Amino acid sequence: MRKCKVFVGNSHPQLGNLVCENLGIEPAPATLKKFANGETSVQIGVSVRDEDVYIIQSSSQDINDHIMELLILISACKGGSAAKITAVIPQFPYSKQSKMKKHRGAITARMLANLLVMAGADHVVSMDLHASQMQGFFSKPVDNLYAGPTLAKWIKENIPDHKDAVVVSKNPGGTKRVTALADRLKINFAMIHTDRRRTVDGFNGLMKHRHCKKSPESASSGSSVQDNIASADIQTARIVKGHVLDDDGSLTVESTPPCKPTLHHKESELNFENNDSDDEDEPEFNAEEKLITLVGNVQNRPAIIVDDMIDKHTSFIAAAEHLRMNCGAKSCYIVATHGIFNTDCLGRLNDCPYIDGVIVTNTYPISEESMKKFKKLTVIDVSPIFAECIRRDHFGESISVLFDSLASIV
Amino acid sequence: MSTNSIKLIASDIDRGLAELVAKRLGLPLTPVEFKRDSNKEVLFSIGESIRDEDIYIIMQIGAGPVNDKVFELLIMLNACRAASARRITAVLPNFPYARQDRKDKSRAPITAKLMADMLTTAGCDHVITMDLHAAQIQGFFDSPVDNLYAEPSVVRYIKEKIDMKNAIIISPDAGGAKRAAGLADKLDLNFALIHKERARANEVSRMVLVGDVTDKICIIVDDMADTCGTLAKAADVLLDNGAKSVIAIVTHGILSGKAIQNINNSRLERVVCTNTVPFESKLSQCPKLDSLDISGVLAEAIRRLHNGESISFLFTNAPY
Numbered sequence: 001m002r003k004c005k006v007f008v009g010n011s012h013p014q015l016g017n018l019v020c021e022n023l024g025i026e027p028a029p030a031t032l033k034k035f036a037n038g039e040t041s042v043q044i045g046v047s048v049r050d051e052d053v054y055i056i057q058s059s060s061q062d063i064n065d066h067i068m069e070l071l072i073l074i075s076a077c078k079g080g081s082a083a084k085i086t087a088v089i090p091q092f093p094y095s096k097q098s099k100m101k102k103h104r105g106a107i108t109a110r111m112l113a114n115l116l117v118m119a120g121a122d123h124v125v126s127m128d129l130h131a132s133q134m135q136g137f138f139s140k141p142v143d144n145l146y147a148g149p150t151l152a153k154w155i156k157e158n159i160p161d162h163k164d165a166v167v168v169s170k171n172p173g174g175t176k177r178v179t180a181l182a183d184r185l186k187i188n189f190a191m192i193h194t195d196r197r198r199t200v201d202g203f204n205g206l207m208k209h210r211h212c213k214k215s216p217e218s219a220s221s222g223s224s225v226q227d228n229i230a231s232a233d234i235q236t237a238r239i240v241k242g243h244v245l246d247d248d249g250s251l252t253v254e255s256t257p258p259c260k261p262t263l264h265h266k267e268s269e270l271n272f273e274n275n276d277s278d279d280e281d282e283p284e285f286n287a288e289e290k291l292i293t294l295v296g297n298v299q300n301r302p303a304i305i306v307d308d309m310i311d312k313h314t315s316f317i318a319a320a321e322h323l324r325m326n327c328g329a330k331s332c333y334i335v336a337t338h339g340i341f342n343t344d345c346l347g348r349l350n351d352c353p354y355i356d357g358v359i360v361t362n363t364y365p366i367s368e369e370s371m372k373k374f375k376k377l378t379v380i381d382v383s384p385i386f387a388e389c390i391r392r393d394h395f396g397e398s399i400s401v402l403f404d405s406l407a408s409i410v
Numbered sequence: 411m412s413t414n415s416i417k418l419i420a421s422d423i424d425r426g427l428a429e430l431v432a433k434r435l436g437l438p439l440t441p442v443e444f445k446r447d448s449n450k451e452v453l454f455s456i457g458e459s460i461r462d463e464d465i466y467i468i469m470q471i472g473a474g475p476v477n478d479k480v481f482e483l484l485i486m487l488n489a490c491r492a493a494s495a496r497r498i499t500a501v502l503p504n505f506p507y508a509r510q511d512r513k514d515k516s517r518a519p520i521t522a523k524l525m526a527d528m529l530t531t532a533g534c535d536h537v538i539t540m541d542l543h544a545a546q547i548q549g550f551f552d553s554p555v556d557n558l559y560a561e562p563s564v565v566r567y568i569k570e571k572i573d574m575k576n577a578i579i580i581s582p583d584a585g586g587a588k589r590a591a592g593l594a595d596k597l598d599l600n601f602a603l604i605h606k607e608r609a610r611a612n613e614v615s616r617m618v619l620v621g622d623v624t625d626k627i628c629i630i631v632d633d634m635a636d637t638c639g640t641l642a643k644a645a646d647v648l649l650d651n652g653a654k655s656v657i658a659i660v661t662h663g664i665l666s667g668k669a670i671q672n673i674n675n676s677r678l679e680r681v682v683c684t685n686t687v688p689f690e691s692k693l694s695q696c697p698k699l700d701s702l703d704i705s706g707v708l709a710e711a712i713r714r715l716h717n718g719e720s721i722s723f724l725f726t727n728a729p730y
Contacts, residue, residue, distance in 0.1 A: 098546050098549060099544075099545035099546045099548060099549065100548050100549075100555075100557070103722045103725075104722070107548060109549065110549035110550075114552070131512075131544075132512040132513070132514070133511045133512045133544050133546035133547070134546065134549075135520060136511060136512065136520040136523035136526075136546070136547070136549075137523075137549050137550065139523075139527070142513075144513065172584055172585075172587035172588060172603075173585075173587075173588065175585070175605070176584070191584065191605075193587070193603075195591075295605075295620045398516075400516035400517070403516060
């Protein structure tokens with residue numbers, strides 16, 4: 001590739017090097033270090049004049065440092081008269097803050113977009129943006145790649161009875177994402193809704209309804225309009241402290257001792273994400289109990305929970321417990337694009353007996369140590385997708401073929 | 411000394427909402443003059459000085475000549491900018507092109523972003539809107555955007571005009587589940603959801619109802635109703651599953667194309683739209699339509715914005 005330089009940031013060098021390997025080139029030399037006072041220093045070791053520059057930088061635990069590093073790199077390349085600068089950001093940082101929470105919230109993802117453009121980025125490549133509307137935050141072109149085809153391939157090759165499987169969205173907001181994957185695999189999908197409000201009364205009402213309705217429903221189902229099916233497939237259970245209860249109300253899973261209430265309170269206050277009714281966000285499990293409802297049928301089938309990122313474990317574990325214990329799922333896999341895994345998230349998922357596998361891509365750095373330690377974790381390499389995108393972009397070819405038939409993922 | 415008072419400006423077509431807002435604020439609409447050439451070019455002038463004033467341009471954009479109206483708005487914004495207004499706020503209860511908010515296909519434009527850029531370029535300092543199709547559109551602007559909610563007004567409407575004890579809130583698609591759940595929460599009602607299962611090989615796509623609606627008054631809530639085909643189908647599904655009656659409440663009743671025909675032929679009992687979109691002319695053609703006035707929310711937002719007060723009160727309360 002002539003007139004092309006690929007720089008690899010410090011956030012996720014493994015992925016960057018894999019991309020370069022796929023392209024058959026060496027990463028362009030650059031010295032990235034920190035001054036004693038914490039400022040980032042960037043030195044580019046090669047001429048970029050009139051070159052097509054790609055900078056690969058993902059999120060990481062030191063997110064702000066790495067954003068700054070990316071901005072300085074872009075700015076340095078701009079100053080070095082690069083012809084075109086493309087920021088390749090496999091996992092876009094701050095992407096959860098893409099809309100204003102009800103009161104005086106900042107739209108940090110938009111601010112970051114402005115910063116990137118201001119620093120001199122001409123083009124941005126990312127993967128499975130949390131909200132696809134984020135493409136509108138940039139005044140420059142954005143290519144949002146999809147991990148879906150890769151994940152679908154993995155499912156086909158590694159889940160033995162995948163033809164029978166059901167993909168499950170763990171919240172209503174992710175349903176569209178799930179339907180695209182279901183369509184691709186030509187399998188069914190289901191949805192989980194966690195109700196924050198209703199308590200025991202609502203639950204009992206539902207249960208009563210469920211039991212008494214069963215017989216007339218089966219009788220009338222033959223005559224009912226072909227296009228519609230009624231609510232035969234709802235399964236509801238109660239969640240207390242993040243764990244699913246049986247119908248009789250006994251807490252079946254006693255995994256961790258409940259933390260001190262004061263700590264919980266503090267946590268929920270700090271965690272602004274939870275305080276808001278963001279559709280994709282997990283319900284607050286430290287709050288009172290709530291209802292979890294499955295819409296669809298997973299009886300004796302493998303269930304595959306799909307989402308765009310895994311950062312907290314609570315809702316995944318509750319969903320898995322519900323699927324396996326109450327809804328009769330044969331096995332349960334969790335599939336996501338970005339494995340961000342906060343603190344003990346990976347450990348908890350690995351220890352949960354109802355989860356058979358956690359599958360993520362390598363858009364976000366995951367330490368060697370955790371990959372070895374957690375047997376249920378599978379990390380899929382998506383560097384060929386980025387490499388191909390860079391190659392096609394450099395030669396001015398269409399990249400829409402990379403979207404495959406999954407362009408409808410939202 | 412500058413006065414810096416509120417000046418309300420509206421187009422000469424579809425002034426209904428602007429007049430209601432002006433009445434609530436006790437202010438006259440600023441006299442303006444429009445001339446339209448035969449080729450539809452617009453000549454616009456403002457009839458009095460607006461130097462150093464706080465300008466609010468109220469524009470109802472719905473079905474029909476959307477682009478003409480957008481251009482009219484841009485010209486009005488630019489005229490105010492040129493006339494040395496201190497601050498110009500565009501009041502767009504229904505944000506045009508809000509549905510084209512992402513690249514859903516390869517090479518699709520993000521027209522909502524283009525709209526935001528155009529408004530800013532024309533001279534807009536602030537935007538007031540209502541129930542944006544996607545909250546992320548707020549981020550398309552670099553200037554502040556106040557996204558108001560019709561929900562408090564809808565809550566009041568349901569409490570006053572519908573037999574609430576026997577009602578249930580319905581979301582017509584999976585994407586609207588959050589909105590429906592929020593409203594159900596406020597009213598302490600149950601909610602159910604309809605979702606369309608994708609067509610697969612040798613299978614017809616079907617509408618699936620989740621939840622029990624037997625003998626209930628179903629209230630379908632959505633942010634936008636265009637041709638109303640989905641609403642009509644949803645009503646069929648609900649009534650086939652034993653619902654007593656079906657009422658739809660939507661924020662933006664665009665009602666384009668065959669909407670009126672679809673509503674008249676459907677089994678919906680009533681369709682309630684707020685007046686963010688002008689549809690007064692359609693009320694006479696369709697006895698099932700009802701309107702819900704949200705001018706109070708806009709007027710209060712304008713008053714609060716002008717006086718530098720917090721607007722968040724309006725997220726949970728509807729002023730009378």
